[in-house]
Amino acid sequence: MGKIAIITTGGTIAMIHDPLLGVVPSEEKNKHLNEIPELRNIAETELIEFTNIPSPHMTPKVMFKLSRFIKKILSRNDIDGAVITHGTDTLEETAYFLDLVLNEKKPIVLTAAMRNWNEPSTDGPANLISSVRVASSKKAINKGILVCLNDEIHSAREVTKTYTSNVATFDSPGYGPLGIVDEDAIIFYRESLLRMHIDAKDVEDKVALIKTYTGDDGSILNVLPDLGFKGVVVEGFGRGNVPPKVADKIEWLVKEKSLPVIVVSRCFKGRVLGVYGYHGGGADLKNKGAILGNEVSGQKARIKLTVALGVTNNIEELRKYFEFNGAD
Known part of the structure; x- marks a missing residue:
């Protein structure tokens, strides 16, 4: 025993x-x-x-x-x-x-x-x-x-x-x-094969979680830098798509404020992927510098970002923690 x-x-x-x-x-x-x-x-x-x-x-x-x-x-x-x-x-x-x-x-x-x-x-x-x-x-x-x-x-x-x-x-x-x-x-019956270990020495808890919606103009994203946030998870639609004005604010956060933006889906099954190239589509967001997060929910993606920011705040380094497909 x-x-x-x-x-x-x-x-x-x-x-x-x-x-x-x-x-x-x-x-x-x-x-x-x-x-x-x-x-x-x-x-x-x-x-x-x-x-x-x-x-x-x-x-x-x-x-x-x-x-x-x-x-x-x-x-x-x-x-x-x-x-x-x-x-x-x-x-x-x-x-x-x-x-x-x-x-x-x-x-x-x-x-x-x-x-x-x-x-x-x-x-x-x-x-x-x-x-x-x-x-x-x-x-x-x-x-x-x-x-x-x-x-x-x-x-x-x-x-x-x-x-x-x-x-x-x-x-x-x-x-x-x-x-x-x-x-x-x-x-x-099975094991979880997509587990990841991050050797963080600290965590960054100033990470926002924003859920988008039809007609969203992205104005909430405007205030995040002034409030001291170091990163944000945006919970979009479907494959990680968002309204056009939200896409513009995401690009501004990444390119002008160097703020990492993780895009996930409000769907609780499936992956976020850069499929759609229209204004606000997942592929468009990735071209604008956003990170497509393959987490199962917005709250899980936020947790990972708080941990990953304890290692680096470099957007391209952070991308490695989120954009994966489980393949060899």
Whole structure:
């Protein structure tokens, strides 16, 4: 029987319902998550509190500190893997951040809950039990950062929250889960082959995420340099296409302000590619200096840019992190 570190960051899995305030963080629950009796039959667990915050309070700087914290814990010879408890709202961003900056062989699994401890059907204990099982499995070694809820195992790069309240909220559109947690086994069906490691010594959290729309004149992009932003992700249409005036502002940001602009799609399946050469099409944007980001969502692309800017602010060097197709 191995030893698994349960590292807490907060979230609904450590919250209770207050009659006056609503659902709020509970220090008591956060400090005793490893006292679920069924855990004793799986592994020895050590609870280590990193923080106890709602996940909307998470920032890239805190994520970076968490990554250093996890790396230190996993360097211990007596620790075989780690489970990170987190809020569901931004779990996918923290998971992807950790997947980019950490390169650990020991299993690291993020888990959470959609229902707090006062609800009769709270899912926190079941998710934690399943996640400790995954972190204890030799099959999870060297798989990158995993996300485990509702007995499904997902890749950090691919997973996203799809439902505001349902316990089956996490999915990997276009990919599906890596595997499942069953009563008698941890089963992996596949691996994520597009993982990337970035050896960042710091992160740049002044990165904007702007969603474009029909009739958008790009005026929001005008103010980004004055507000101190060091980069922006623009979530466009289809293959990464945007309205004409947005295209003009993107060119201005890149050529006049030397601000990296990553263009992604609001579609949650498929790749962004320079197919369309009309004014505002993906090919036109690339000619204007934009970077076409092959990330699965705007929020994931922003996370990667915060990490990549910790290495370089050269636009052509940044392009190498985003424009790839997985081919040899």
